[in-house]
Amino acid sequence: MSGVLDVSTPSVNEASWAQVESLRRALHEHSRPTYAARLAALDALSDRLLAAGAGDPARRIPGVAFLAAYLRAGNLRALVAREIPTPEAFDRFAPIEDRKSLRLLPRGVVCHWIAGNVPLLGMFSWALSALAGNVNVIRLSSRQADFVSPLLALLADSSADGARMARETLVLRFEREDEAAHRRMSRVADVRIAWGGEESVDAIAALPARWDCETVVFGPRVSLAVVDPALATDGTLARLVTDIVYFDQLACSSPQRVFVKGRPGHPAFDRFVDRFTAVFQQQSRATPRQPLNFSETYRIHLDRTRALLEGASVRCDEQTQWTVAISAAPIASLTCMNRFVEIVPFDDVADLGPRMPSQVQTAVTLLEGDDLERFSLIGAWRGVCRFPRPGDGNSFENPWDGVPLISRLTRWVTRTDAREAIGRE
């Protein structure tokens, strides 16, 4: 049942939606894999991804190494433990208090709208959803390469339970402008998960949905890094740069601005900027970038010019591969995408609060002690959702965007147990 269905013609459309309903009915079958079996299947998928040869289509998915690490059983178990009192509740009523038991049921059909250029993010939400026992519908745009089917093929090949999970994932492909298909997908959803920019997620959130449908929006966010140069080793510097370079700053978790403790003209600050620029240049050369269109190219040149007109200094290559702008304060008009970083000095972390917008998702921090404590508190109140260390900026975790996702993907059923339970104590 897995695979790409073209729903551009009405007849195929109807078959697709019939298939969704057939998946929904399968939710009640007793033969479905247990939580442990699902966990093992995803772990096996991780093994397969790591072992896949260079020619395997799954290996060509950008960021697949992140996904493989994420799917490790130990990682998923830890992410679930952050919000679920006991994973036994996925399979039976499990005691959570005196005379109180909890059962977690899948919500049902979870529909994922995947972001344009960072499609992998959608697979993170898919994995948690599948782990919680839901059936899934993944929408790809007609312009996106089908990166999901190779993953599902590996999953199906790994075990019988994996095959079942793959069959319970339906990939649909339709145009962004095909409003009828979007509406239909929204109406069949028990949970809608929207990844993407403002225009996309607004459009998805505005689609009609059932009153009891959960909607989870992973919308447009910005990210930053805060660095004390005294703590920057070669390793942490390289990992910080990787956080920036890897998804070309198209992922909401990629830092766009780096706040550096110190002042231009001070040796520690200047040395850090030199080292950062060298590593940024090196990684930008080593890591192939997505092809830019005219508009994105123009935007890079525009941002470089804006920075210069504002009095910033700019270090960049002759083309448009990488740019580092060093400015006294954040220049709000800079887009900071496609490997364009703005470095901004600061004296005290207390100064950073007013300089941060309200939609920061990730603040990669290379701070210690009092600085870390004070900055994370200031940042949290400003809206920051996570403070990972360099290298973990793009590692998907739960909660994400401040949303504990397992709870949104499950229906929590409680039961008050009979008094005999107390008597047994």
Add this chain to the structure above:
Amino acid sequence: MFLEQAAPFGLDPREKRDWFAARLRELTAHHRERCAPYARVIDAWERTHDAGASAAVEDYPYLPVTVFKEYELKSTGDAVMRVQSSATTTGTSSMIFVDKATRQRQSLSANRILSDFVGPGRRPYLVFDLERTVRGVEAMSARGAAILSLAHLATDFHFVLEERDGDLVVDEAALARALDAIGDRPFIAYGFTHVLYRAHERIGASAAITRPAHPESVLLHSGGWKRLLDIAVDKPTFNRVVSAPWGLHPERVIDFYGAVEQVGVPYPDCSQGLKHVPYWAEVITRRTDSLEAAATGEPGLLQLVSCLPLSAPNHNVLTEDLGEIVLEDGCACGRRGRAFVFRGRAPQAEARGCSDVWRA
């Protein structure tokens, strides 16, 4: 600034290259001395480039046109006027500062270029727009500037549109008066592309024009094609619809490309459908992905360079328009030097991924 005895499109390309590079060097230094923010751009460039006499036109820094919407860049303390572009997709218009000397250069330039296409001598000027578009503040709008760029070819102006319920429509009485005044003399006419088309759709369906125009009359237009492409009107259809009511050959309809950041350098289509670059300007196309100068035949972002602007550093700008250099020399129309085609505005990038821009 203009060479004695040289036609706008008459220089050998090698001769032009050397002459133009020297003018650009002088002009870059001129703006650097007078515009502090621009000086920062040049300073940064000089730190990594050889800015000496060997620098080629392609090597000089160019400003993206968007910065003229965001910054008041001026290279003069003299009284200046602001030319404002129509606010298109962003809703913000460009502000280009123009002093008297620049305005004179723009006028002379436009006159010399357009005369090369429509012939010498002044003629009656039929304007498919409202008179108020060239009065007061509106004269500094893109439409006003485009209308006035042809003023040097005009003996008398005849505005033939009126506003009705917010729409621009043909004022048939004004048109009849204009045609009486013009008689059988050749005239020039101008309108924004979609305005001219809409007007001629109506004129064609009415009996407003009772006799053919003089065959040397010319109908000029500029501005975007988007609204027309949306209703599936292509260039041959456009030329046919606009020329037919006048009994003119479709070749007498001339599309010219221009940017508000480069007023004074219109780029009309020649008989081969190409746009020629006068010796006091240059057009470069920049590759997507790298911004390196594109090769002949390769589409790219249009960079427009001209020797005219003295009052603001808009002499070397990167537009958001796409074009393609077709020839470096030897056009069948007889004009020398580089020729290009305009391919429309670069599509705005769809927001990709879930990353956002910084919001204050």
